[in-house]
Amino acid sequence: MSVLVTYNQIRNAVGILTEMMEETYKKGGASEQDIIDRLRKMGKNIGTDFARYWEPGQKGVEAMLLSIYKAVFGTSVAVEEPHDRKSNWTYRDSKVYDVVDQRCPLCKEKRATNIAGCELSMGVVEGIFEAMGEKYPNLQPLKAGQVLESKTRGDVQCKHRYLLARPDRK
């Protein structure tokens, strides 16, 4: 499971495909969100299949996120909880986790699209959590929220927001 390969060209291919999908499908009336949903779906498929061969362990959401990003994407990320634990009105009782990735494998430079390559990575994470949730019913499912920052859009880093579907009961 620890075999590493160079991802550069695949990353570029995701970016090029995204631009082509946006160009082609928008002519048929699709919206930006439709393209994002496609990338998320691709990611979820990847995450679900990946989870058949590997599990992140169950040491808490933050630890699982760190583990997933390291094992799947090969990156060391930082996890932030931007909202006070008691104050969660903004996301309607969801707990928020922001993941900061300075070496996002799906983003490199600004592209001719606002759709971030890491929509796919967020789908992967959600897919793994979903697969784990089916296997371990006590596990709280984590949902992909939004891409807050992305190198694809010209930011200096990628930042992904995830939401816990149920609030903590602490």
Place this chain on the structure above:
Amino acid sequence: MAFTWIVSRIIRLFGQKTNALFYLLTYRELQAQIVELAKAMDVAPDMLAKEIGRRAARESAQRHASVLSIVPINPNSPEQIKKYIEVLWFVLFGKEMRDYTVRVDDDTPGRQRLTFLLKTCPICMGHEEDVERYKELYKTFSGGETEGYACMMAGMLEDLARIIMENKGLDIRIIVTEKQCFARGDGIMAVESQVVPVEEYEARRKVALSVARSVQQPTPAEAVESGFVQVATQSTKLFAKVYEQLNLERLDTFFENPNEQIKTELSQAIEKQLHFQPKEILAYFQNYEEDIFRVIGYLTVHALNEAGGIIQKAVESYLMSKIIDILLSAIEYGLETYIPEKIAADNKQIVEKLVDGWAHEDSVAKIKAMDAKSMFKLVLEGARLALSDYGQSFTGAKEATWTLLKKTNLLQEEGEAPSKSFNLIFDIVQEGALLAGYIMAMPIKAWFSSEYEAIKTPVTSAQEIYQSSREHLEKLFDLIEEFQTMDRSTEEEKDSSIRKAFPRIF
């Protein structure tokens, strides 16, 4: 081949590495979307996939043009073309091509055709486990002239080959096609490489694709400025210039063919460049034999600077000038500590053979009486003199290392004990310095023919040195890769300045 291996390891440093399973699964999802998109665009899925592969490779190649230019390409024989494809495969995947044979289908010069027959496919391995879910997808890439499931990868290889050949001004291209594919039921993966003239390559039918919008270039205010960025830019240009001078393909040939009449060639080269015979030059140094070696070091540095001002630019950079100081100190230290007497004596023997017949017999006797390591120190002395002409100052390895690290802010937040980052960086610099000592011993020996009895031993020594230096070079690459992947989440500030300056490595 030695340089093919070195080239491959250098290029791998610039790749972002992820889990191999993630790679395979992403490729599959990409192909699934491409099939759907191809229907909407009314183009053949394999042609669309291949075109996306070509463009994907092009984007990376444009970013790493100077690095890719070090890939040696000499497509005069099937053997050379095979090596070229192997290097490109390594560039693409970061792993060597394994479990394969090569069939030469046509060795007509300028139209060679080779087929690589692989027992496992890096793109669709394990596809049997999901064959029911993705049956329709795999079926799409079969039938008639349709290329196999790995067609996107073939497009990447093809465009990487094209870009390098174009940059080197070659008038041929290589068409890469997957002819047989496991995912569609064939018993083997067959990847064909066909050499064609550039006109024929350009005249092929292209998939008409376009992306209307273009990326806005960053404004000057948005551009990142730092000392590291300037060094990174300079080092990239330096790298390209050094490569031009070293001419890796030719060095490769020297290692392969040690029997050339190098003394004759050297004599001819001196006459051509300097309009003097070697004998005439050495006559000026009678009774000043030590200056011969100082002048060699001195002129080498100045000659290197002729290639676009490499030395001048390096010395003007604070970081590079400190590295030069450290390296020269390390080489001198290596002479005393790491170069065995036998190796030094071998080099002295080569020098004696060179000057014998060219220099006056008194000079030859004085050179024979000189200590081997002293000769090298004189060369270094000359090199130092030349570097000082460009403003280089020498403080010694220890002080230069410390000053360098303090200047780069890596030590600013160090606690009482050095952090893992600090230790890794120091190890990297140390290995690089040790390596410089080994490399210095190599080219001299490689220049001589094994017809000279006295030089047979040095040629063997060169092979031994290559093995030892390869270990340190491997260790150096491993240390850099470890630094790339280590968890530095607690060192965000230091980390971000290094990343901004060397985004392609860190």
